[in-house]
Structures are given as C-alpha cells and as structure tokens.
Amino acid sequence: MAEIEGISMKKRIFAGYAFAILLAVSTTESGASPLVGDYVQSNTGMDRALPEARQGDLKGISLVLLHVDRTKSRRGWDTLTVELGIRNDSGTAKGLAQMANLEGKIHVAEGSPTYNARLSNAEFPKQTGLRDTLLPPGMAVCGWLNGSAEVAVPVAAGEVPSTLHPTQLEFTDLPTVNLQSKPDHAHCAPSLPSNAPAAPAAVELRRPDDSQAVKLSVAGFRPLPSDSITRIEGKIQNADRFGDLTVGPVDMWMIDRDGVARFSTPAEPYWLSSECNLGIDDEQVIVPPALGSNVWACYPYRPPPDGHPSVAVIQYADNNNPSIMRLTNPL
Known part of the structure; x- marks a missing residue:
C-alpha cells in the first residue's frame, strides 16, 4: 500500500495524451538511414479501418x-x-x-x-504505421x-x-x-510465458504478408541517468551482399517490474542527443549490403528499485502479434 501511495504522490494526472515511439539507428557505414516515428495526436474515436x-x-x-x-x-x-x-x-x-x-x-x-x-x-x-500499440x-x-x-x-x-x-x-x-x-499492486507485475526469450536474444521481424523475416538482435537495456534516459540496444544485420535491407516501422517499448510502461517521446529537449540519434525525419531503417545497423530505442530514465525494466515489447509493421523479451541485468 505504501508503494501505491508513493506512486500516487509523485505522478501527475493528465486528461489525455499521446506518445510517439521512436527507434533510433547508428550504422557501421555511412549512408544508412535511421528509423523515427512521427508525433501523432491521439484519436479517441473508433477507426473502422483498423483490424x-x-x-x-x-x-x-x-x-x-x-x-x-x-x-x-x-x-x-x-x-x-x-x-x-x-x-x-x-x-x-x-x-x-x-x-x-x-x-x-x-x-x-x-x-x-x-x-x-x-x-x-x-x-x-498511437504511432504512424502501427496506429494502436498492442x-x-x-x-x-x-x-x-x-x-x-x-x-x-x-x-x-x-x-x-x-x-x-x-x-x-x-x-x-x-x-x-x-x-x-x-x-x-502485485497484479501489475508481468506474467511472462516460460518460453519468453531473455536478452541477449534475437526476435524475428515479419510482416503478415511477407515471407522474409528480419532478425533483430537485442543486447539488453542500459540505464543512462546522467542523460535522463534508459536505452535498449540491438542490431539488425543485412545478409544480402547485393542490395540494401529496408526495415520499418518497428515499435519498441518497456514495462517495468511494477507495471509502469515507458514510451519514447521526442518533445523533451534531452532526447536530442547523439545517444539516440533523434530528430532525423525517416520512418525506415535502411541497412547497407552485408553490413549491420545498431538500433537504439530510448525512454525516460526511472531510478531503481521501481525503475527496473522487466519486459521489452516489440511490434513490427501491422503485425498483430508483438514479441516480448525478458530484460534482466542492465548492460
């Protein structure tokens, strides 16, 4: 009960808001473009075009x-x-x-x-391409x-x-x-399936209408309190020697042990840092032939013990089956 009241005291209640989810990229060779989501206002009405x-x-x-x-x-x-x-x-x-x-x-x-x-x-x-986080x-x-x-x-x-x-x-x-x-508050803790992979691990990124899967290797999360961020670090490798690999949009977010979710929002000035490569207008990751791109997804920092990431949720394109990954010890 004290934990619940502590959360209540340090939060602000907002009548409504939306976040954009951003996935930032740095590449092993120049020419690759980063993936970044646009800020989209929330829509409280039902959209009949959605699945x-x-x-x-x-x-x-x-x-x-x-x-x-x-x-x-x-x-x-x-x-x-x-x-x-x-x-x-x-x-x-x-x-x-x-x-x-x-x-x-x-x-x-x-x-x-x-x-x-x-x-x-x-x-x-909401996010461009995904429309509604699952x-x-x-x-x-x-x-x-x-x-x-x-x-x-x-x-x-x-x-x-x-x-x-x-x-x-x-x-x-x-x-x-x-x-x-x-x-x-115990009911807020994630119930992870026994077969859920734990970072470091790889997940497949696959569109429903695409037989070709792309592997996203997630190393884990890195708290950066001096930059007010926590970062999930990963890599996408292009196995094709003859052409670019285009991936996107990818949506990643985190759930802490106490059920608090962390999303990216580019509106805050401290997000404009080289640690996240934000502010570049592109919605896809383009990986050069036979090379890899380091993927950095950044979130507001939250101090422990409450702020300990437990789960990463990864959605790709319009896939209705998000992947989940255990996040254990920080990098």
Whole structure:
C-alpha cells in the first residue's frame, strides 16, 4: 500500500495524451538511414479501418485497483477518483482504443441508484504505421512514464453524494472493480510465458504478408541517468551482399517490474542527443549490403528499485502479434 501511495504522490494526472515511439539507428557505414516515428495526436474515436484486434475487443481485459481518493467537490457531493491498472488475461494481444473516455457507473451500498464515471488516460499511444500499440497476453500496465519521468495512470472519476458509500465500479464488457477491496499492486507485475526469450536474444521481424523475416538482435537495456534516459540496444544485420535491407516501422517499448510502461517521446529537449540519434525525419531503417545497423530505442530514465525494466515489447509493421523479451541485468 505504501508503494501505491508513493506512486500516487509523485505522478501527475493528465486528461489525455499521446506518445510517439521512436527507434533510433547508428550504422557501421555511412549512408544508412535511421528509423523515427512521427508525433501523432491521439484519436479517441473508433477507426473502422483498423483490424478487430486494434478496435478494442475487451474480452479478457481486467482493471487493477491501485488507489481510491475521495474529496469534497460541492455542497452534498464528493468527487471519487479511482486509479487503475489495465491487465490482459486473454490469450491474444489487445488494442485498447475502445477504453479512451470509457463511460461507467459507480454503485453504492445504500441502494440501487448508480452514478456516472468516466475513464481517462486509458488509451494506448498511437504511432504512424502501427496506429494502436498492442498489450500482449499476460502483461499489465499500471501507469505510463511521460517525458518528464512522472507516472500517469488510468483514472476513473465521478461524483457521489457525500453520505453514500461506493462499493463497485462498473464498465461495459469489463469485470467490475470492488472499491471496498484492498488495492493490490502485485497484479501489475508481468506474467511472462516460460518460453519468453531473455536478452541477449534475437526476435524475428515479419510482416503478415511477407515471407522474409528480419532478425533483430537485442543486447539488453542500459540505464543512462546522467542523460535522463534508459536505452535498449540491438542490431539488425543485412545478409544480402547485393542490395540494401529496408526495415520499418518497428515499435519498441518497456514495462517495468511494477507495471509502469515507458514510451519514447521526442518533445523533451534531452532526447536530442547523439545517444539516440533523434530528430532525423525517416520512418525506415535502411541497412547497407552485408553490413549491420545498431538500433537504439530510448525512454525516460526511472531510478531503481521501481525503475527496473522487466519486459521489452516489440511490434513490427501491422503485425498483430508483438514479441516480448525478458530484460534482466542492465548492460
């Protein structure tokens, strides 16, 4: 409980935001172009052009109770603020676009009337090409780390009469949240499958309509507190001696042991550094013949012990099956 309250004290709650995911590259020979994602504003509406997985099928999604706060709002009424995590207990990756501004109900112990609530900060970041970041099976997100290294969490808020006692929070297609239970941050920890590779390891980058797979070798993560970043380091090798290898877009992000997710955002000035090679306008990695490109994906630094990366999530193009990799000891 103290850990949960500590997170609550040091975060800011934002009404809505989006992050861009950037993957930066340095090459072993001049001429290769880096991959960089464009900053895209979040879209809270449903996009009928997206595959069903991206539209927000919420089967198997549950909410984790993190913190409940009640404050006076006006005469006779209180504002109830419920901080939540999002967990995917299904067997498939899930897009969470449907959860943006989701409307729900607060139940009270005194009778049948219910009171309106709205879920905010629940939409996953968008990126050009990927459109909606997917939450893999067994993963939970109990907060996002923004560019200022402050944690923002999904929040449900609504008003209830001051004399009543809230008991449940209910959203359509989601299990109800028991507001009288003890918050349990343990449910935020990732549940990794036994066959999940641990860095250093390689994952295949493959488009659904492409039989040729590209291998991304991930060495691991490197905390750089003096630069206010943590960096995942990897390499893509071009086995073709006769032509360039073009790869992209690639989306990478991290989940810490306590369920806080770290995404890249180029809006902060300290991202403009040679450590990440940001600020170059291209959306693909072009690897020269018979050479390799070092891939650097950078995120806001978060100090230990909470800020210990546990999982790297890797999406390629429009593939609906993200790869996951264990992140153990720093490089």
